[in-house]
Amino acid sequence: MLEKIIIIDFGSQFTQLIARRVRELNVYCEIHPFNNIPETLSDVKGIIFSGSPYSVRQEDAPQIDLTRFHQKFPVLAVCYGAQYLAQHSGGQVQPSSTREYGRANLNFVQSASKLLKNIDLNSQVWMSHGDTITVVPENFEIIASTDSVNVAGFHVKNSDTYAIQFHPEVTHSTDGKQLLENFLVDICGCSQNWTADAFVETTIAALQEKLGDDKVVLGLSGGVDSSVAAILLHKAIGTNLHCIFVDNGLLRKDEYAAVLEQYKHLGLNIKGIDAKDRFLSQLAGIKDPELKRKAIGRVFIEVFDDAAHEVQDVKWLAQGTIYPDVIESISVKGPSATIKSHHNVGGLPDFMKLKVVEPLNTLFKDEVRRVGKSLGLEAFILGRHPFPGPGLAIRILGDVTEEKVAILQEADAIYINNLKEAGLYDQVWQAGAIFLPVQSVGVMGDERTYENVICLRAVESVDGMTADWCHLPYPVLAKISNEIINKVKGINRVVYDISSKPPATIEWE
Known part of the structure; x- marks a missing residue:
């Protein structure tokens, strides 16, 4: 018990x-x-x-x-x-x-x-x-x-x-x-026996009892949460788990192909779906971050509904919801009111006819990683930085366009690659580039420019509930800034976010 x-x-x-x-x-x-x-x-x-x-x-x-x-x-x-x-x-x-x-x-x-x-x-x-x-x-x-x-x-x-x-x-x-x-x-007389190994054992048994011979679809994102959820479910129900990886057009550069390749050896049933145009068309002209999240959530559910119909007799939708998602989505009287909606928290529309299973919804992020290690997941998957469910849409302040996504993907790739080359990636809990709705004057060669601003964000944290900004070395920041400005057309200024959570959040939207 x-x-x-x-x-x-x-x-x-x-x-x-x-x-x-x-x-x-x-x-x-x-x-x-x-x-x-x-x-x-x-x-x-x-x-x-x-x-x-x-x-x-x-x-x-x-x-x-x-x-x-x-x-x-x-x-x-x-x-x-x-x-x-x-x-x-x-x-x-x-x-x-x-x-x-x-x-x-x-x-x-x-x-x-x-x-x-x-x-x-x-x-x-x-x-x-x-x-x-x-x-x-x-x-x-x-x-x-x-x-x-x-x-x-x-x-x-x-x-x-x-x-x-x-x-x-x-x-x-x-x-x-x-x-x-x-x-x-x-x-209280607590026995202090709640460990990662104990969680794995009890959760697999609970999933087997709950799901029986039912079929389950799970949205893989390549991140830690969905990966650990997938392995737990796979150990519980085997081939009755059907994984779907959706390219919403808002992933990091080349991430769609990379994630599909990385999962090949895990024995999971995975299907990739290219839905870039579908997501971007629904985001056209939307600037409000909550409306962006809801639009992405709606299309995500629609895509999943289409995919679920291709799996005969599927009854469950599995999600990688973790405890901070649940906490931040619960409205408490006073200052603990809902901070933001999470597209993977809460019920599904009636038309989906699927029940939801969330094997990780009692865990904080660091606990998810410990469970993943207990399950034998590789370090490069467990060490991957958290990435928001709505993807780059909430790292593009204002409306989302294909051009802005392409610019941000290039800038973000330069940023992340430099952190890895400098041996800093594993010291940072989460890092990402943000496309600001600001244009500023610059000079390139002898010409005046009036182009966009990229903000770099890097934080240290344990579970995302609180976070401190990372004191990245100035030479590394300088190199990243120079590469982004020189290689990414449309960017002439790079800034660094030195805000902690609280009062700021990790993501800007």
């Missing part, structure tokens, strides 16, 4: 980081919005309340029924969660005299506390809150303090309910991993 931790999301920007840290400790967890908690909580070993940008004193602050959890599951309440638990148990929360944000040190640690085992006095923690718990109820005991925050942590007596004012999930909290492990192992 799969044991799990439930993280209740009150809208914190750090909620996904909590999940990452829990899974790094080989414990499976799920994030659920506070207003969409599952009715049944079977196999749940513990509950974590996230932080929130709201104040518990606001009338429209997120609310939950504490009686569903308190004394029924071990609970760890973080930041807003701690304040909510204190206030709704008879304590008091007041505005802080100054906003407490940044590093702090614990000047009191109750060494006997199970939550704080092996955490020393003066341990550094990360604060991010505008309210302070000023009074705790009689049955609460304070277990940690800092110079400015008396109630940095508390325990509800005679229970497995704990709360902390700081964020253990961020790296600035130096003993945060230890604290989370204390909660997961010593308090």
